[in-house]
Amino acid sequence: MKKIIVPIDFSEHSEFALKTAIKLAKKNNAEVYALHMLELSDTILTSSSDSQRPEALFFLKLAEKKITEFLDKDYLKGVKVTPIVKHFKVFSEVNDVAQKHEADLIIMGSHGASGVKELLIGSNTERVVRNANIPVLVVKNDLNEVNFEVVAFACDFSEDSIKAYLKACKLFDAMGSKIHLIYVNLPNDRFKSSIEIERLMVNFFTKADRNLDRMKDVHFVSDYTVEEGILNFSIKMGADLIAVPTHGRKGLSHFFQGSVGEDVANHSTLPVITFKI
Template identity: 70%
Template sequence: MKKIIVPIDFSEHSEFALRTAAKLARNHNAELLVLHMLEMSDIMLTASGGLQNQKTLFFLQLAEQKFKEFLSKDYLNGLMIVPIIKHFKVFSEVNDVAIKNGADLIVMGSQGTNAENGFFVGSNTERVVRHADIPVLVVKNDLIDSNFDSVVFASDFSENAIQPYLKAVKLFDQIGAKMSFVNVNLPSDRFKSSLEIEKTVVNFFTKAERSLDRMKDVHYVSDYTVEDGILNLANKIGADMIAIPTHGKKGLARFFEGSIGEDVANHATLPVMTFKI
């Protein structure tokens, strides 16, 4: 892991992400790219009038000053930091910045779910996840430890999940995390027998690695929802993170019917890392 990019908006949750990214960068001697998306209208950016130019310059200088103050944290001392300010258009541009700079990981803060009405509050985070070609780590709390020694990778073990699985193995091997795997069996029309599940898992690892060594780390869980099965398994084994494949622009983690990944990312207290299919 050479470069980590962190989009910030000066909120509490973006600082949670920055602090987590700083710990990862320090642990792995990585460069930290801190990105602020400055929200300015196209009219203001393209206007030729003197007053508009003065307003644009004023807001740019204000953002740069606030950015500088936000980055004056003790926990950032000694790190290689590259501040980046971009004009806000769409949050898919975060992926463009990440790819242009050769980033290995995006770390973003999110509020998760509004308990009263259940909608996804961190909509910008969701947009980044949907467009990101590289892994995205979603953080909702100020993590005491970001070593991530134990990770649960949720999968249906279909062939579509092989590529994100290989990406996850490569990244987690780099940071020294132990991977466990979970497959959730439901009491519905998607119910599978133990033999059917095992055949699917054998086929998955055979095609992915030509080895069945990791089958010993697979947990077969029966639960009422896939989300509950993933979260309960993660809590049971004391995981530090949940990892989920995603279908990018089609939405979060639709390797099951419905938006399982979105539900997990919303409701999990643990950090959630997504890998694009």
């Protein structure tokens, strides 16, 4: 892990993300890119009028000044932090910036969203998770430690999930984390017997690891929704981090609709990291 992107909106939660990034950067000798997306009106952005250009330039310079002031903190010392200001507030651009700088991780601060607000507009975090091709770590609090010794990895044991699983194993094995894999068994037409789940597991680990060593780290959980199963078991087992593979807009292949990765990231009080399938 050498490069970390942190979207900054000057809120308390974006500072939680920045602090987490700095702690990880110090452990891995990485550099951090602090990204602020400037929200300008369509009129200013699309206008060819000379009168609009000074206004756009004013807001750009103001944003550059504000992010420089925001990054004037003692805890940043010892880490290379590069500020980036983009003109558009388009959340797919976070992934574009990450790709341009060959970043390994995006860290987002989030307070989540619920109820009508979530249904109507979702959250900025969900949009970044949906569009990012690299792992996205979502934090809700100021983390004292970023060791992530115990990780709960949600898995449906589909072949689609193998790529995300291998990425997660590479990251967590390097960090010395203990990975517990969680399979959430659902009622009604999505229910699977123990034998059916074990067959999925054998096929999955045979193709992913070429051995069945990690089968001992799998936990079957029964719940009414995948999200509830993941969150409830992660708390019960004392996990430091929840890891979820996601298709973004499609959701996990095992699941019925929506994106489980986005929902878990939005509602969990624990840190959540998503890996794109």
